[in-house]
């Protein structure tokens with residue numbers, strides 16, 4: 001152990017190529033991809049490349065894995081900015097407000113609705129109090145304003161809209177911009193486009209790059225896909241590590257996959273039990289009485305919400321998309337008369 005320490009110290013203060021030590025007028029450059037060596041000049045770095053290249057690549061991969069297999073504290077969804085509870089992984093259980101770009105849980109949306117009914121006031125955004133958009137057009141206008149402000153969430157949402165319409169080129173541009181701004185969902189979406197070859201050439205390397213970026217930012221579906229990829233390539237230990245991290249974030253598919261691994265004896269009893277506990281805790285943390293009440297309300301008023309949805313936006317109603325899952329997102333709180341009355 002003491003020998004290791006000496007090597008590290010020497011690398012800190014000496015050029016790995018010419019061996020010159022760091023003193024007042026000789027500074028080492030911090031430009032190598034790994035953390036094992038330093039050089040006094042570009043020339044020294046180039047001279048040393050043949051000797052160092054293999055070791056460097058291995059170390060860079062090691063450093064990348066350290067980041068990749070770190071457990072993210074929260075999922076990419078983050079928390080609701082009103083109740084501060086983690087948002088459910090299911091996108092249908094929260095709404096992105098087109099006005100401020102905030103993603104609000106149904107519990108807070110529902111509480112807002114009850115208050116408005118009691119006070120007989122118009123419906124506004126539960127977060128910023130901006131008047132609710134009257135139709136899809138207005139909602140899109142709001143989103144475009146957010147896009148101009150470089151809001152990654154709005155940019156991604158516009159990208160996804162184009163994607164749903166099959167406009168892959170434009171979708172790709174928006175999603176790339178959102179991904180560059182660090183949006184995990186945009187990275188995940190881009191991985192799908194590279195996998196299917198939608199608007200781009202199929203490219204497994206790029207697919208994996210975007211999956212890794214999304215997974216690091218806490219996207220459980222992306223991590224699940226990475227796990228499946230590792231499994232396919234026979235790297236079972238890496239696959240299980242991914243499944244455990246995603247399960248710890250409350251991802252159902254990953255805990256199911258781990259069940260299978262446990263049956264086959266690929267994962268230890270302790271690891272599996274730990275994942276089960278963490279998965280349960282993560283799912284539970286997204287629940288609250290307020291969210292439960294909103295879910296009940298939604299289930300009971302589904303027909304009214306469908307009616308309002310169709311009534312308000314015919315252009316959308318005619319698309320082949322399944323309507324129901326979209327509804328809660330847009331018109332959760334717009335109960336009106338049921339159809340046929």
Ligand SMILES: [Zn+2]
Pocket residue numbers: 015016017018019020039040041044
């Ligand atoms: Zn040197």
Ligand SMILES: [Zn+2]
Pocket residue numbers: 032033034035036037052055056057
């Ligand atoms: Zn290196």
Ligand SMILES: [Zn+2]
Pocket residue numbers: 080081082083084085104105106107108109
């Ligand atoms: Zn909330």
Ligand SMILES: [Zn+2]
Pocket residue numbers: 097098099100101102125126127128129130
């Ligand atoms: Zn708002």
